[in-house]
Amino acid sequence: MLQNDIFTIIGKAVDALQQAGEIAPGGMIVLGCSTSEVAGARIGKGSVPELGQIIASAMLEACRKRGLYAAFQCCEHLNRAIVMEQEALDARRLTQVKAVPQPKAGGSVPAAAWKLLSRPALAVNVQADAAIDIGDTLVGMHIRPVAVPLRMEENRIGHANLVMAYSRLPFIGGSRAVYE
Incomplete structure (x- = not known):
């Protein structure tokens, strides 16, 4: 798969999520990615740092263009x-933890993102907008x-499945409630 194809697909995915989820600027989309799966290997068995660099760059570019924060699951x-x-970590008042992701301890995409971000930080968890x-990373x-x-x-990047989700507000109140 060509680098341009990856940038195009990730850009379309971010667009689709922002539109469907009505994600305002300042919102966050988290990416979970197995470069092993993208390359055709079993998850965790064939990490490809070069693919991590391309995918992290594509995600950061797509989110920045739309005023969104990108986050990367280790x-x-x-x-x-x-x-x-x-x-982004400070704005959301998240719990920060200490580690520097590596291709074989964190993953190729988060390791690449760490190097690409201006002030990288690691949060224990997040509740992103989308x-x-x-590659079925259970993000x-x-x-x-x-x-x-x-x-x-x-619905694929290389050999890996591409799935997405956005969040909506829970409906509450029962049969007499009114929703806009």
Whole structure:
């Protein structure tokens, strides 16, 4: 898969999520990605740092163009902590933890994002407005309830599945409640 294709697909995914989820500037989209799966290997078994660089760059560019924060889920070796700009962590009053993601301890995409961000920080968790999952990384744990699946025509990056979800406010109040 070509670098331009990755940038195009991730840009379309961010657009679709921002539109469907009505995500305002300052909102956050978290990305979970297995470069192993993108390359055709089993998750966690064939990390590709070069792909991590391309995918992290594509996500950062797509989010910045739209006034959104990008966040990146680490793998289970870092307890699925989230890489983001320090500014985003502070604005959301998240709990910061200390580690520097590496391709084999955190993942290739978060490791690349760490180097690309101006002031990288690691949060223990987040409740983002939306999520993109490339390679079945189970990023849904980092979406604010209620998660709504979203599909688009491009549903793969390389060999990896691409799935997305955005959050909506929970409906409360029962049969007499009125919703706009």
